[in-house]
Amino acid sequence: MIERVVGWLDDRLGGAPFVxxxxxxxxxxxxxxxxxxxxxxxxxxxxxxGTFLALFFDPAATKVVYxxxxxxLDGVVVSTAYASALHLSFDVNAGLLMRQIHHWTALIFVACxxxxxxxxxxxxxxxxxxxxxxxxxxxxLALAIFEGFAGYxxxxxxxxxxxxxxxxxxxLSVPVIGTWAAFLAFGGAFPSPATxxxxxxxxxxxxxxxxxxxxGLHLALVWHQKHTQMRLPGRTEENVVGSPLTPNYSLRSxxxxxxxxxxxxxxxxxxxxxxxxxxxxxxxxxxxxxxQPDWYMGWLEGALRIGxxxxxxxxxxxxxxxxxxxxxxxxxxxxxAFLWPWIEMSITRDGREHNLCDGPGDAxxxxxxxxxxxxxxxxxxxxxxxxxxxxxxxxxxxALVAVYRVLxxxxxxxxxxxxxxxxxxxxxxxxxxxxxxxHLYRERAGGFEEEVVP
Amino acid sequence: MIxxxxxxxxxxxxxxxxxxxxxRFPAKRVLKMQAVAYxxxxxxxxxxxxxxxxxxxxESFAWHMxxxxxxxxxxxxxxxxxxxxxxxxGTLPRNAARILAKAxxxxxxxxxxxxxxAWLCFVAFLWISHFSGLYNxxxxxxxxxxxxxxxxxxxxxxxxxxxxxxxxxxxxxxYGTRMxxxxxxxxxxxxxxxxxxxxxxxxxxxxxxxNGMTAALADQHNAGAVMWVGGGLxxxxxxxxxxxxxxARERSRAAIGAAIxxxxxxxxxxxxxxxxxxxxxxxxxxxxxxxxxxxxxCASCHGAxxxxxxxxxxxxxxxxxxxxxxxxxxxxxxxxPYVQVVHTKPSFTPHEIDQLTAYIAGTLSKTSPRGxxxxxxxxxxxxxxxxxINCQQCHGAGGAGxxxxxxxxxxxxxLREATPMEVAEAxxxxxxxxxxxxxxxxxxxxxxxxxxxxxxxxxxxTNPGGISLSNIGAAAEGLVAWVFGVGFLVILLRRLxxxxxxxxxx
Numbered sequence: 001m002i003e004r005v006v007g008w009l010d011d012r013l014g015g016a017p018f019v020x021x022x023x024x025x026x027x028x029x030x031x032x033x034x035x036x037x038x039x040x041x042x043x044x045x046x047x048x049x050g051t052f053l054a055l056f057f058d059p060a061a062t063k064v065v066y067x068x069x070x071x072x073l074d075g076v077v078v079s080t081a082y083a084s085a086l087h088l089s090f091d092v093n094a095g096l097l098m099r100q101i102h103h104w105t106a107l108i109f110v111a112c113x114x115x116x117x118x119x120x121x122x123x124x125x126x127x128x129x130x131x132x133x134x135x136x137x138x139x140x141l142a143l144a145i146f147e148g149f150a151g152y153x154x155x156x157x158x159x160x161x162x163x164x165x166x167x168x169x170x171x172l173s174v175p176v177i178g179t180w181a182a183f184l185a186f187g188g189a190f191p192s193p194a195t196x197x198x199x200x201x202x203x204x205x206x207x208x209x210x211x212x213x214x215x216g217l218h219l220a221l222v223w224h225q226k227h228t229q230m231r232l233p234g235r236t237e238e239n240v241v242g243s244p245l246t247p248n249y250s251l252r253s254x255x256x257x258x259x260x261x262x263x264x265x266x267x268x269x270x271x272x273x274x275x276x277x278x279x280x281x282x283x284x285x286x287x288x289x290x291x292q293p294d295w296y297m298g299w300l301e302g303a304l305r306i307g308x309x310x311x312x313x314x315x316x317x318x319x320x321x322x323x324x325x326x327x328x329x330x331x332x333x334x335x336x337a338f339l340w341p342w343i344e345m346s347i348t349r350d351g352r353e354h355n356l357c358d359g360p361g362d363a364x365x366x367x368x369x370x371x372x373x374x375x376x377x378x379x380x381x382x383x384x385x386x387x388x389x390x391x392x393x394x395x396x397x398x399a400l401v402a403v404y405r406v407l408x409x410x411x412x413x414x415x416x417x418x419x420x421x422x423x424x425x426x427x428x429x430x431x432x433x434x435x436x437x438x439h440l441y442r443e444r445a446g447g448f449e450e451e452v453v454p
Numbered sequence: 455m456i457x458x459x460x461x462x463x464x465x466x467x468x469x470x471x472x473x474x475x476x477x478r479f480p481a482k483r484v485l486k487m488q489a490v491a492y493x494x495x496x497x498x499x500x501x502x503x504x505x506x507x508x509x510x511x512x513e514s515f516a517w518h519m520x521x522x523x524x525x526x527x528x529x530x531x532x533x534x535x536x537x538x539x540x541x542x543x544g545t546l547p548r549n550a551a552r553i554l555a556k557a558x559x560x561x562x563x564x565x566x567x568x569x570x571x572a573w574l575c576f577v578a579f580l581w582i583s584h585f586s587g588l589y590n591x592x593x594x595x596x597x598x599x600x601x602x603x604x605x606x607x608x609x610x611x612x613x614x615x616x617x618x619x620x621x622x623x624x625x626x627x628x629y630g631t632r633m634x635x636x637x638x639x640x641x642x643x644x645x646x647x648x649x650x651x652x653x654x655x656x657x658x659x660x661x662x663x664x665n666g667m668t669a670a671l672a673d674q675h676n677a678g679a680v681m682w683v684g685g686g687l688x689x690x691x692x693x694x695x696x697x698x699x700x701x702a703r704e705r706s707r708a709a710i711g712a713a714i715x716x717x718x719x720x721x722x723x724x725x726x727x728x729x730x731x732x733x734x735x736x737x738x739x740x741x742x743x744x745x746x747x748x749x750x751x752c753a754s755c756h757g758a759x760x761x762x763x764x765x766x767x768x769x770x771x772x773x774x775x776x777x778x779x780x781x782x783x784x785x786x787x788x789x790x791p792y793v794q795v796v797h798t799k800p801s802f803t804p805h806e807i808d809q810l811t812a813y814i815a816g817t818l819s820k821t822s823p824r825g826x827x828x829x830x831x832x833x834x835x836x837x838x839x840x841x842x843i844n845c846q847q848c849h850g851a852g853g854a855g856x857x858x859x860x861x862x863x864x865x866x867x868x869l870r871e872a873t874p875m876e877v878a879e880a881x882x883x884x885x886x887x888x889x890x891x892x893x894x895x896x897x898x899x900x901x902x903x904x905x906x907x908x909x910x911x912x913x914x915x916t917n918p919g920g921i922s923l924s925n926i927g928a929a930a931e932g933l934v935a936w937v938f939g940v941g942f943l944v945i946l947l948r949r950l951x952x953x954x955x956x957x958x959x960x
Contacts, residue, residue, distance in 0.1 A: 031951035038943055072838050100919055107935035252950045259946040263939055272919030273931050278851045280842050287847045289856040295932025385929035390857030396864050397857040
């Protein structure tokens with residue numbers, strides 16, 4: 001029966017040679033090559049749980065009196081968005097579970113994108129012919145971060161309202177166009193009733209569609225250009241060594257998918273995340289603390305906290321303090337990330353194709369630059385939760401700000417130098433090890449001849 | 455009185471039995487020292503169990519402890535030195551003696567007399583009698599008291615029978631084992647003493663009724679010291695005596711050397727411990743009156759007249775509610791100046807806190823007595839709204855607390871441990887950098903509502919999503935996502951990649 005159906009399909013589509021070829025496609029075995037795959041599975045989980053949530057969530061800003069499962073807010077006038085978020089958390093079967101799985105998966109999603117990116121960066125896998133794949137990947141990261149921010153801003157709770165307020169201030173701080181841009185993006189003066197439904201459309205339709213499209217493009221490029229692979233015996237620039245898609249690799253991949261589902265479900269079922277009922281509805285005159293964004297926004301939060309209080313007045317326009325840490329800094333970081341393949345090529349003048357991965361020793365300067373940039377972002381992320389650190393260490397929060405203002409310059413420089421020195425050591429070690437690889441040939445007379453393998 | 459008569463009867467019996475024994479076995483030598491020790495034991499029992507001594511013990515726990523220590527650690531070994539079991543067996547009719555000796559050597563009794571069992575029984579009774587209702591019951595009931603003392607005598611005899619091995623011995627033990635046996639008893643006695651010495655509330659209602667709260671606690675500390683130091687020295691003395699007997703018996707230099715070394719080791723331990731005990735024991739104030747408490751616990755920083763010093767602010771003009779809040783939450787007395795004080799176990803009993811508050815407010819700060827807030831059950835919904843406007847900016851929506859402020863007042867504390875009364879007091883007094891909310895800002899009803907909401911927030915399940923992560927929020931969530939989520943996936947990846955084979959293409 002199956003044979004007949006497949007045969008019928010092949011008759012019409014003629015895809016048999018391609019599928020046959022595809023099923024034997026080879027994937028490298030090193031574990032770090034599967035980091036990107038985690039993101040595909042995370043995306044699937046996000047779409048599945050997100051669809052469930054969208055069935056019950058209503059982003060309208062109209063005020064209603066809340067009546068429902070969370071007794072402490074019973075009878076309070078709140079927005080429809082907040083009421084429906086509470087409703088799906090307390091009165092919809094498995095609603096809270098789905099919300100928590102969705103949120104935990106989002107945190108892991110962005111984390112694994114960055115790990116995947118770090119693997120590609122440090123192995124030089126972005127070099128020709130894969131520059132486009134890298135650039136699309138950077139775009140995917142930016143979209144994922146925005147998608148996450150839009151998502152946790154939807155419920156219209158106090159914490160998300162404060163986050164939106166900060167985002168609004170950041171948009172305002174853009175010189176010349178800031179005010180207009182903020183009006184345009186938020187649909188009027190803050191807080192505007194239009195904001196939430198715009199975020200909703202972006203979060204459930206526009207950004208996911210863009211993510212899916214770019215992800216498809218990203219994967220198609222990987223498929224077409226084939227994988228890079230670690231520099232190991234038997235691997236050359238012309239081949240790929242690994243496991244075939246069926247049966248080996250697909251089983252492994254399914255196991256990974258099951259693992260993603262398992263850990264996100266376990267966290268969603270067992271660990272509370274973003275208790276919006278405790279934060280209460282957003283009202284502009286209220287505040288709460290500790291107030292952190294989700295971790296992937298932490299670097300921007302940290303930059304705002306330790307950023308310089310510079311305010312410039314140029315030609316009748318004001319450049320307010322948030323511009324430097326929250327507009328300029330992330331723009332520069334993303335621009336560097338986006339353009340890195342071309343930046344590196346212009347420095348090394350190396351335009352050849354590369355299908356074998358570099359180790360740290362193969363490109364010490366790249367390794368050092370990557371470590372320094374990552375350290376910079378990590379320090380900023382930690383600076384974003386300085387109040388929590390101050391609360392539990394009883395160190396003054398002002399002292400911590402001062403410390404981070406020093407660390408943001410010292411640590412990246414230090415980490416970069418240390419990474420460079422280590423990479424140089426590894427290169428020397430690698431050269432010595434390679435020099436020792438020899439082939440032994442037996443001569444006709446019975447003696448042995450030694451040949452060093454390059 | 456019964457006990458005294460019993461002690462005298464025991465002495466009389468011994469006099470008769472030793473003569474009988476002497477007559478029956480003229481060849482056996484009877485040491486005069488043995489008889490003297492036995493009579494001394496009887497005398498000690500007669501004295502400490504006499505009605506006048508009982509009266510002392512009824513008034514004071516410390517004297518009661520002296521009584522117990524004398525029974526268990528002085529009278530019992532002295533009695534055993536007289537080899538009473540030997541004389542009992544020697545004076546009984548032959549058949550009865552044989553049956554008794556057989557019983558002592560047979561299963562149940564021989565197990566009871568085995569050193570491990572004897573040691574455990576005695577030690578267990580020591581602890582149980584002090585830290586259970588038994589002690590209080592004995593204090594209030596004559597008969598339970600008598601039974602308790604009888605048990606002390608019996609179990610102490612059982613305990614020491616492994617050490618004092620003269621006459622008929624059910625379980626012969628070597629000297630080294632006996633020394634170990636005593637040595638192991640030293641720390642548990644010391645622990646018992648220390649446990650009593652460190653108590654922060656009186657254990658026995660009987661003494662509280664007799665002497666009042668503060669005196670009962672001081673008395674209890676003295677009792678602990680008696681057990682700690684007195685008991686320790688007696689155990690040590692018996693240890694030394696065993697060592698000396700061993701040395702005398704063996705007449706060997708090696709044994710003497712070993713005994714002396716062991717003894718000096720223990721002496722060192724005791725020497726280090728006894729002065730420490732004495733040093734701690736001395737400053738326990740006899741009277742915990744508010745003025746004395748202030749002078750000993752507060753005045754060193756706040757000044758004798760509450761005028762303040764460079765270590766702590768002046769108390770003049772500080773409202774009563776503030777004083778009570780600081781004492782009731784254990785924030786005062788502070789251990790170190792210029793460090794933020796945090797919620798901890800109060801240093802004083804509720805009664806003492808009330809007295810001390812009244813003393814400081816009335817005599818030193820001289821504020822108009824407005825009294826402490828009275829918290830009534832409030833409306834949770836109003837409380838939530840008021841909390842979200844006035845409190846959660848600093849204390850957090852989940853009451854987890856947050857970093858704020860300058861100087862050493864760095865943290866708005868967690869509300870998780872705060873009682874409604876403490877919440878109300880904090881609102882009305884404004885401790886540290888927290889603003890004071892007077893009744894023009896928040897009415898008494900508002901305060902009730904907020905206290906009620908904090909109570910519900912911190913005691914009922916407001917974390918239906920699972921582990922609350924202390925309600926820290928996104929910072930903790932990010933950490934969990936990285937450590938557990940990403941950590942799990944990376945470990946999984948590494949395990950998966952081990953499975954694959956390899957294959958070439960092109």
